[in-house]
Structure formats: C-alpha cells, structure tokens
Amino acid sequence: MNDFYTDEYFMKEALKEAHRALDADEVPIGAIIVSNNKIIARGHNLTESLNDPTAHAEMQAFTAATDYLGGKYLNDCTLYVTLEPCVMCAGASYWSQIGRIVFGASDAKRGYKSVENSILHPKTEVLSGILENECSNLLIDFFRAKR
Numbered sequence: 001m002n003d004f005y006t007d008e009y010f011m012k013e014a015l016k017e018a019h020r021a022l023d024a025d026e027v028p029i030g031a032i033i034v035s036n037n038k039i040i041a042r043g044h045n046l047t048e049s050l051n052d053p054t055a056h057a058e059m060q061a062f063t064a065a066t067d068y069l070g071g072k073y074l075n076d077c078t079l080y081v082t083l084e085p086c087v088m089c090a091g092a093s094y095w096s097q098i099g100r101i102v103f104g105a106s107d108a109k110r111g112y113k114s115v116e117n118s119i120l121h122p123k124t125e126v127l128s129g130i131l132e133n134e135c136s137n138l139l140i141d142f143f144r145a146k147r
Contacts (some may be wrong), residue, residue, distance in 0.1 A: 005037040007080070007102050011131045014080040014104070017044040017057060018138055024049055028138045031057035031081040033065040033074065033098075040077070041065035057081060058089035062096055074098045075123075082135040084111035084128065090119045100125045104135025 010032060017030025021044035033041040043060025047053055058081055066072050078100040079085075085093060085103065090112030093101060101124060112119055120126065 007127065007130045010034055010039070010078070010080045011082070011102065011104055011135070013039060013042075014082050015131065015134060015138070017042050018082045018135070021045045021057070022138065022142060028142050029057045029081065029083045031061040031079060033061045033077050033079050035065075035069070035074075035077045040068045054088065056086065056089050058085055059092060062092055062098075066096065072096065078102060080130075082131075083107055083139065084113065086110050087112050087115060087119060093124065094119055094121045097121050098124055100127070102127045102130055104129070104131050105139065106132075 014030045014032050017032060018028040021030060022028035026045040026048050030044045032039050041061045041064035043057045043064060045057050046055040046060060058079060061079065065074055065077060074096045076099055079093065079098050080102045082104045084105065084107040085101065098121070106128060108114060
C-alpha cells in the first residue's frame, strides 16, 4: 500500500463524513468505501433527516459503491467506518461480500460482535481500533451534549 494511502488516511476521510452527520444533528458516524486506493463511496448517518432507521452510514456507502461499480459485490473493496457496524450493517456487508472492514470505535451494546456467531462473510477481513479515540470521542461528545 502506498504510504499516502494508509488505513489512518482513509479513516480520517470517514471521520469527515461523521462530522457531516454531526453538522446535520445526526449521530456522528461516517463511512467510506475504497477500491484500489480510490474512494468510490461516502456515507454518513441520515436516519433523522430521512426518518428512516435503516439509513446508517454504512448502508448509504454500500448503495453508492454498488451503484458506482454497477454490481452488488464489493469483494475487492474496503469499508472504513467510524463505529463498529451494527447487526443490520454487518448483514448488508455479508451480502455485498465486502473484502475488508476497518472500523474505529467498538460498540459493545449494538455492534455486530455482540452477537454469538459472526454474521460477516467468511472471507471478510476485519481491522479495528484505527483512530479509535477520535472516533469514540466524537460520539461521546455528541451524546453528552444531548443529555
């Protein structure tokens, strides 16, 4: 991998999406999808503005990426997301056969790892903890301000 295009570089791009969600008073979670070191899709939470509980950052990014590629499989792509995907988004990643998932902060309550058996595609590689503090603090600050 080119030194410029590191996991940290791409997670910073996902954090930019999280900040877009924050600016819209959405839960600040952002996602991007990368293919061959190129960002092909971006997404952030839109559940409030669309009044849609399925409008998570990952779902927005999956839709944009499959549209960009013209097919439903993302085998050669990496999803970068600021928070561990929930069960719904992990299930969607399974069906897209995403090649790799990189996430920042873990979600012990609602993340996919909270279920007993993994629901990710067996060929999907996972890396966690990339810019974990930045990703986590954004969410902590958001919810602290809401209370």
